[in-house]
Amino acid sequence: MAQEDIQSLLAQKDTTKLSSFLKEQINDYKNSEMFKNYLDFVAKCPRYSSRNIRMLQKQKPNIGHVGTFTKWKEQGYHVKKGEHGYKILMQNFRNKYENGKPVLDEKGKKFKNLKDLV
Known part of the structure; x- marks a missing residue:
């Protein structure tokens, strides 16, 4: 229904009604349970990008705190044998070469x- 409202407002070129409609929709989203859950999740892994946060949330929606193997080890925690970590995206660096020399x-x-990446 919201999509039809936006389409009709765009067709009418009524920017004031469109603006108020979008503000209302944003306020509804900000007060929604889904947004609050997302913010709680972001607080558990603040150093990750939004793409990695969505990726972690899909893997385990009720995830606790996130850290590397060495970070958990430094804090005195042990990882059980056979456990696997969650997948995240990382930047891939390579040496730059010109004329065959670095x-x-x-x-x-x-x-x-x-x-x-291509």
């Missing part, structure tokens, strides 16, 4: 850039 930065180290 490009060096001002400190003489190999320059790294993000690997193309």
